[in-house]
Amino acid sequence: MLLLPDPFMESPVFNAPETTLLPSRAEWDRLLQRVIDSQPFRRSTRLREFLVYVGNQVVLHGAKELPEQQIGVAVFERSPSYDTSQDNIVRVNAMELRKRIGVYFETEGQNEPLIFEIPRGSYLPVFRLRAVPPAEPAFQEPVPTVEEERTIEALVPELSLDKVPAEAAWHEAFRTPVVLALLVLILGLTVWVIVASRQLHQEESGIHKWQSQPAMRDFWGNFFGKKLAPDIVIADSSFVLAQSILHRKLSLAEYLNFSYRTAQSPEALSSDARQQQMKDLAAIFDHSSGSLADFRVARRITELETGDFGTRLVFAREYAGHRLRWNNTIFVGSSRSNPWVELYEDRMAYHFKESTDSSPSAVTIDKPVGNERAEYPLYSSKGTPAAYCIIVFVPNPTKTGNTLIIAGSDSQATEAGGTFSPVKRTSRRSRRS
Known part of the structure; x- marks a missing residue:
């Protein structure tokens, strides 16, 4: 061309x-x-x-x-x-x-x-x-003339193998440390090549975990085996703490332009209280923090594919939003902890209802089907806690890949959702969401 x-x-x-x-x-x-x-x-x-x-x-x-x-x-x-x-x-x-x-x-x-x-x-x-500049010619040691060889041999006659019987010279050569070291090295490399080739053969003849059963293959084949590592985006726990301090929900827009670092509570605060709130927010966002439960979910997913392409693990604060338009992406956490999930909320049938302090209080359903209720509270009338996880599988915005969202009402619920297996028949509720 x-x-x-x-x-x-x-x-x-x-x-x-x-x-x-x-x-x-x-x-x-x-x-x-x-x-x-x-x-x-x-x-x-x-x-x-x-x-x-x-x-x-x-x-x-x-x-x-x-x-x-x-x-x-x-x-x-x-x-x-x-x-x-x-x-x-x-x-x-x-x-x-x-x-x-x-x-x-x-x-x-x-x-x-x-x-x-x-x-x-x-x-x-x-x-x-890229064009590679021509390499410089390698240095070649000059070959001595016949006269020079005779002069060296005359000056140091013991260096000439002609003075030593052939059989003795052969045995003497194999007693030198350098030759022995080379033999050990060659033997070690031979063993390593044999072991490596066997492992490679086993990997090529074997199958990855996501290919082990038809249902898993049908589901995870949307993310793996595409010669393109899917992104696994881990939630930002600092974002959750900030909303707890501010007593209000923060948006993806505030996350992207960093205005959440200086956001204010909806209620009026005294000057001292506001200054303390600013100090708390600064202390939180000076550190990157994540949930151990989220990392366990990510680990389970990465273990499904151990080939050359694998997965790409990214922290929500470091994620580049343009990638979700073209890539296969897996988001761990709800929009309260992983603000990127907000982009998909209009395509979800299930949502977390927020209380006055921005924490989730119930799961709501847009159009209940059959025996489903419109709302499932996270606490019963007796104060017994409950937890829910919403799992969403939708195409990416350009329909060139897929997006999976594992969003729990808390970190334990997210981890529980991360243990789901497509091998088992899912309920209508999980299929709809």
Whole structure:
């Protein structure tokens, strides 16, 4: 494929190979994550989404061409009938995207073996291996002449093996420490190769836990075996504590713009009480904290897939929201502890009703079916506590992957939900949610 020069990105990085290649999904996912997390892309959400979309079109869907209007609709939320001759938002952003890709591979990504660019006249990334400078010729020790060899042998006659019987020289050679060490090393490597090959054969001939039964295979096959590691997003316990201090629910928007760090309670507070509240919030958010129960749930899921792709464990505070548009994602915790779940609440049939202090007080059902009640309180009239877990399985926003939500009324309920098995027949309630 012939690549056209780009006047907006004069970079020596793309000077070489004449052949192009296409990375695997796993290679692309890892490279993409490093690029969009880099300094040139860190503050530009729209350019990150632009790169994710066009890259996935090539790697995941094998696109050979990508119209400007399609990008405008998918990335920049233009109407399907918008006029590209009047609205050049895609072309302008493509110019900036080309620049930043070049900056990344010249700076933070200067050691990336696999690189890509988006040539002018196209919106599809082109991948290639980085050009490697020619290696310097290896040093070759000069070969002594016949006269030099005779001189050395005359000066040090005991070094000449001609003076030693052949059989004695052979036995003497195998008594030297260097030769003995080499023999031990060769023997050890041989044993290691045999053991490693047997383990590899066992892994290739065996199956992962999620493939062990038909029902598990049908369910977890939506997340595993796709050559793309699903994201497991762990809840943020600090977010829960902040809502308990403020006595109100915090939104995903407040979480993303960090205004939850300085949020205020709905009730009026004295100056001293407000200052103490601010100190408490600062102390909470200076540390990252998670629930042990959530980590146990994540561990059970990661144990299902132990292959090359595995899973990607992410803390809610470090998660990049654009990934849920294209990836398979598993959220652990309700929207009270994992604010990303808020994006899916309008697609859920079951919800946690909140009390005045923002803590859950009941599970409500939008449209009860059969013997279901509209509401299931977390405490009975006698004060006996109950716990519920809502499990949600829906497509991701772009319908290119799937989303699983395991949301409990508390951490113990979330852990209990994490032990669910699709092998057993589920009730109508769990199927609906």
